[in-house]
Amino acid sequence: MTYSILQLCPLSDALETALAARGNVKQWFALSDSARAAWLAAHANEVSAVVTGGHIGCDNALIAALPGLKLIAINGVGYDKVDLATASARGVAVTNTPDVLTDDVADLAVGLVIALLRQLPRADRFVRDGRWRDGGFPLARKVSGRRFGIVGLGRIGAAIAARLAAFGPIAYTGTQEKPVPYDFAPDPVALATHSDVLIVACAATPETRGMIDAGVLDALGADGYLVNVSRGSVVDETALIAALDTGRIAGAALDVFADEPRVPTALIASAPTLLTPHIASATVETRRAMADLVLANLDAFLAGGPLVTPVTA
CATH class of the missing domain: 3.40.50.720 (NAD(P)-binding Rossmann-like Domain)
Structure with a gap:
């Protein structure tokens, strides 16, 4: 099996189901360190999109390990856990979910x-x-x-x-x-x-x-x-x-x-x-709207069109 989407943190059931409908998803957070290394050795070239949370982001080491990566879609408004300069230099677009939360x-x-x-x-x-x-x-x-x-x-x-x-x-x-x-x-x-x-x-x-x-x-x-x-x-x-x-x-x-x-x-x-445990956006309505925006950005990326909410440095 090939994997086009790497999921870095748990997401809502609805969002995870929708992601699976758009490509094979690997749940990075469920792997041990040794399993991650082995998985990268076999599949790193396949991943074109990372879906993550604002609290997790995507660090430079993982960006460097994914040569085919083109999109980091953040389920959140914060993008401080992504080095925008590094992402840009690697040709990786970054999106987030502003306004809805x-x-x-x-x-x-x-x-x-x-x-x-x-x-x-x-x-x-x-x-x-x-x-x-x-x-x-x-x-x-x-x-x-x-x-x-x-x-x-x-x-x-x-x-x-x-x-x-x-x-x-x-x-x-x-x-x-x-x-x-x-x-x-x-x-x-x-x-x-x-x-x-x-x-x-x-x-x-x-x-x-x-x-x-x-x-x-x-x-x-x-x-x-x-x-x-x-x-x-x-x-x-x-x-x-x-x-x-x-x-x-x-x-x-x-x-x-x-x-x-x-x-x-x-x-x-x-x-x-x-x-409180980082619950500012934690309502059913807002998490649904955030998920919709993540998917809208992913769909735009897969279709080769303009991203809905790109993050710029």
């Missing part, structure tokens, strides 16, 4: 803000554990009237801003000022200084790696909260853990982590955190 990510960001400040997970446990009979739940913090700072006002950041504007004033920072009715801050430190809640929604790039560092967290302050729905690499997790442990910020809600699915034990043990 914007609403879900923005909705989750707002949900995390409310759940973090109002302590909803703890309140749920308080009732379930039977502690309500022994006394009232501790007071939480108000959401309305807070100052919200958004790091990155792209599609998702703008959608978050539109939702949170009903709660309080919005400010943002990014690579450039935009014609929007929100205050612009020149850098994350300046933004954090004037924010009660700092929401990270920027792209993961070499420039943004570790951008939310000790200086930004100190500027956010002991009454400030951090929410990250971007990528774990944007936040210096060591600095964040130290800030949480010493009370230099009030709390953090994180949907993404630097080394997923491995989450630092210090974050798990930290009381003022709310942690």
Whole structure:
């Protein structure tokens, strides 16, 4: 059997079925390291398309090992795990699934803000554990009237801003000022200084790696909260853990982590955190739309036509 599609991570049943209808698929994630080497030795020349997730991408070693590779189709909006320069030099196109997940990510960001400040997970446990009979739940913090700072006002950041504007004033920072009715801050430190809640929604790039560092967290302050729905690499997790442990910020809600699915034990043990397993786009409707866009790009590639949502460096 020859294989034209290499699948790097588990996908929905519907998407996997649709991929199988378009060519023979090899599930890379199901192979051991030794099996991968043996499979490449036999089939590397056959693969023309890789289908992957944004959290996995496709590293340069695998790109180099697939001489016939022409497409990396990402089931996600993030493409930071693919070296675009290397892909371009090898004649490999890259696609992603923008726009279709914007609403879900923005909705989750707002949900995390409310759940973090109002302590909803703890309140749920308080009732379930039977502690309500022994006394009232501790007071939480108000959401309305807070100052919200958004790091990155792209599609998702703008959608978050539109939702949170009903709660309080919005400010943002990014690579450039935009014609929007929100205050612009020149850098994350300046933004954090004037924010009660700092929401990270920027792209993961070499420039943004570790951008939310000790200086930004100190500027956010002991009454400030951090929410990250971007990528774990944007936040210096060591600095964040130290800030949480010493009370230099009030709390953090994180949907993404630097080394997923491995989450630092210090974050798990930290009381003022709310942690979710990278579920920002995890709704039935959005995952279906993402799968449709992956297939649309794959079909365009197989037909030799223009890609629907190509990623450009």
